[in-house]
Amino acid sequence: MVSAAGAPGAALLGPAEVRRIAARLGVTPTKKLGQNFVHDPNTVRRIAAAAAVAADDVVIEVGPGLGSLTLALLPAAAHVHAVELDPVLAGALPGTVAEVAGPALAAKLTVRHADALRTAAADLPGAPPTALVANLPYNVAVPVVLHLLAVLPSLRHGLVMVQKEVADRLVAGPGSRVYGVPSAKLAWYAEARSAGRVPPNVFWPVPRIDSGLVAFTRRDPPPDADRRAVFAVIDAAFAQRRKTLRAALAGWAGSPAAAEAVLRAAGIAPGARGEQLAVADFAAVSRAAARADAPAGAAAPRE
Template sequence: MTEQEPVTLLGAVEVRRLAEVLDLQPTKTLGQNFVHDGNTVRRIVAAADLRSTDHVLEVGPGLGSLTLGLVDAAAAVTAVEIDPRLAALLPTTVRAHAPGRYQALNVITADALTITADRLALTDPDRMAPADPTALVANLPYNVAVPVILHLLAEVPTLRRALVMVQAEVADRLAADPGSKTYGVPSAKLAWYGRAHRAGSVSRTVFWPVPGVDSALVAFDRSPTARTGDRSAVFAVIDAAFAQRRKTLRAALADWAGSPAFAEQILTRAGIDPSARGEVLGIAEFTRIAQARELIDAAAHE
């Protein structure tokens, strides 16, 4: 960036003007609540801990409030937007507000839950950024936040870090530790990929329209070494364990195993107390349970 071409962030007036250009009425279905506070955007970008060489994946850029902060901080930004009207307007907005950085933006019109890694790779050899995304930054609707995060971490193994803004209650679930009241399927599955923690709260007043819930930031760092084992098998154990979280693992895993007796046999083989509950187990214990069943099944077929 040069001093003659600074990035100007969107304010409340500009956000509403852009919405009027599109004749856009924000919908709850798509979770369209747009940030209009520059200080909040700067705080989110700072919390994302981006490198100047990063290729950022942004999901749901909306009118571009956060996008402008990201193109100023990273080498490249790939924005995935499900609304065609918003996707079409975004390059124009970035060109107007970040004239020296608009070429850093790549926009894909798609549902993030269906996006594949090959669609995200940059093909321009002149871009000074990794071809594949290295960081995820997003303002996610609460109803799709967890599946989007898990899908992208599975689909894009080059993501080393993530910073997402979600409903405060969802943030608590994502960052929860084993044994806490909010620990469950989201936090257990996210732990397969790395470590998450709360990174601050966001006032509902910085959004237009003002949402009926509070928001929070969740930061995530991928583990430097990938876990071994069958992820789908481990996730099946997690789903079963929390489907009836008040029950002991022997009872909760009965359907998954085929019977309470076989569930107990698997748990014993894994070194897990059958009378324990799923909420006290970490990802390592869930992995051991899946592996124990695999070993028992393999021995039975020899």
């Protein structure tokens, strides 16, 4: 029987339990999969509380690992879908939850051995997910968040732990020196805010960087705009972020002159730069291009 760490409330894993389970499974955290396991119960409680999961929320958790955060989410949520790429961890998680928290909470868990970047709504049986809560592998954090927001329109809110530098970018607004593609694309789907910093010493192994919590709430995207078309404008605008939009969008629009015409039609100064535009401005550029039938770039936008 695995003993549970922590005070009253959900049964959680402490450092000894995390290492004991990993040893039993023959698991060594790998950099390739971005595995850094949280072993501090207080941090897990803090993340679960900040996520504000309601009793009717169906949570999707990406990269549950040994189950530290999963155990904190199950008592609060109606159900948790855990998507895990590592087959050993995916196979062991239901047993760990049953052993630590009991069969009642284990019944609220569905584990899917899969790549989150290839996961769609049809892969998650039952009521659709309403919340994303995850300690995301740092190497795929932004693509995972954007992909899940795109394929799971049922998501209403979420909280993700990512590299602090990435967290700063995700919550940045126009005019910030770290505002860029991730900031603008996340803003298409949701309003994001910083929910705090997480120090390295709560992880095993200890990373060389701080982590940050990003909370988001779904909102309607800009009206009368196509997401893929808007994302193509964002990609082009930041591909050469030091250039003016007239120059940066030249390839996308067909020429500098065409880019200037589209920008003026959208009410955007051609001499502005990408970091000055909000997602609504990028949508305005996209709409102006569609009205002018400007030849948008052939390359598909990155999620």
